Amino acid sequence: MTNFARDEFDRVPEVSSRQGVHRAASAPSRPKLWPILSAGIAALAVGLVAFLLLPQLGFQPALTPPPAAAADTSTAPASPTATPSASATPSATPSASASASEPASPSALEPATSETIAPAAVDKSQPVAIFNGTLTSGLAGRVGATVKSDGWVLGEVANWQGAPQQQSVIFYSDAAHRASAEALGELLNIPALVESADFPTPVAVVLGPGYE
DSSP, X not given: OOSSOOOGGGOOOSSOSBOSSSOBOOOOOOOOOHHHHHHHHHHHHHHHHHHHXXXXXXXXXXXXXXXXXXXXXXXXXXXXXXHHHHHHGGGHHHHHHHHHHSOOOHHHHHHHHHOOOOXXXXXXXXXXXXXXXXSOTTHXXXXXXXXXXXTOEEEEEEEOOSSOOSSOEEEESSGGGHHHHHHHHHHXXXXXXXXXXXXXXXXXXXXXXXXX
């Protein structure tokens, strides 16, 4: 140690940025990242805006037709050449339609016209039921006597137990007994005829209000 007293030059701080005689410490340089981050964020924002807003404004990318469509358009002009052959085929249809429109010869119609359906005959052997649907007592018996005197076989004679009738009706079971129903209608002056299979006899007479 020296014997001199300490002065201001002997007071050296323990931590100093200076090294040596008036020499500044060289701090390591760090790259600045904020410009790069800003540019990346801006590019991302522009891409997002373009992706969301441009389709709504009507900007859509043009679509090129697929190769298959191009091949179809190339073969399309060949179709008109086949139309003359198709137009030639209708020439056979007028002859066929003309032959179909020609009236058939009388000889061809003879088998159909020669067969005649015989009308159903009146069969008085089938029993006829008489039902009184009025409040007049004994009306069914009197009408039954008239039917029997005309040669018909008389069946059941009773009061009507079905739905109320608005008029007198003659019911027949099928078309084979319609002629019998018409004959009874003329005899009893009852023009209303109804086909029905709900009765036990082929022909049934239901006397309605107002019948005398």
